[in-house]
Amino acid sequence: MTLFALYVLSLLDGLLCGARVSMGRSAVIRKRSYYVRAQLRGLAGAQIVGTVALVALILVARLSGHRALLRADLEAAAARMLWIFVPYAALVLGNILLRLIPSVDIRSATSVMMLGPLTAIRPLVMMVGVFYGISASTLWETRLLGLFILALMLLLEFALNLRASRAQSCEIHSLV
Numbered sequence: 311m312t313l314f315a316l317y318v319l320s321l322l323d324g325l326l327c328g329a330r331v332s333m334g335r336s337a338v339i340r341k342r343s344y345y346v347r348a349q350l351r352g353l354a355g356a357q358i359v360g361t362v363a364l365v366a367l368i369l370v371a372r373l374s375g376h377r378a379l380l381r382a383d384l385e386a387a388a389a390r391m392l393w394i395f396v397p398y399a400a401l402v403l404g405n406i407l408l409r410l411i412p413s414v415d416i417r418s419a420t421s422v423m424m425l426g427p428l429t430a431i432r433p434l435v436m437m438v439g440v441f442y443g444i445s446a447s448t449l450w451e452t453r454l455l456g457l458f459i460l461a462l463m464l465l466l467e468f469a470l471n472l473r474a475s476r477a478q479s480c481e482i483h484s485l486v
Contacts, residue, residue, distance in 0.1 A: 312388035319395050321356045323432075324466060326402065328352020330429060331471040335478040337485065352470055359462045366458055370451050383452045391443035391456075398435045402428050433464055 332348035367384075374380045405424040409417050437460065444456040 312385055312392060315392055316388050316395070317360055319399055320360055320463060321353060322399060322403075323463065324352040324354075324356020324359070325349050326352065327467045327470050328355070331467065331474040335474055336481065348474070351473070352466075355466050355470055359459075359466050362462060363455075363459045367455060370455060374451060376449075380449055380451055383447050383449045384455070387443040387447050387452050387456060390446065391439045394435065394439035394442055398428070398439075432467075436460060436463060 326349075328349045328351045329345055331352075332345060336344050338344050371377055371380060402425070405420045405428070408420045411417075440456045440460040444453045447453050447456075
């Protein structure tokens with residue numbers, strides 16, 4: 311169940327990464343469909359990362375000579391990661407919910423004082439969460455899988471940002 315919770319958190323992270331990398335990159339006035347497409351790209355990217363992670367997990371489990379021990383070690387590492395990732399996700403979602411209040415002051419304050427800094431520390435939170443999760447692991451397979459998935463999730467935002475940058479350049483060239 312804890313692995314599923316990490317999967318759901320990774321989908322949420324991908325959705326928010328998709329939105330974040332698209333912010334301020336379009337001259338379109340009505341941006342709702344633009345942001346929805348960006349979020350769906352982030353969600354699709356997170357799904358791809360999740361699929362690659364699942365394939366890696368299955369391969370490691372198949373090649374492992376101690377599957378039951380590996381499963382227990384992975385579950386324990388995932389449970390430790392949730393101690394870092396769940397409060398962070400709750401803080402981000404709480405601030406996004408505050409933005410539903412129809413006040414420009416509150417929306418601006420949440421962006422400047424919370425969402426901006428939370429976005430800036432995302433890579434650090436991911437590294438701390440994974441390192442905390444795998445720190446007590448007894449198997450090298452668990453550590454390797456944790457680091458592999460961390461690299462995939464960090465690369466997801468980079469890839470989404472690169473794609474958004476290219477789309478922005480194309481839009482600018484079409485306007486000029």
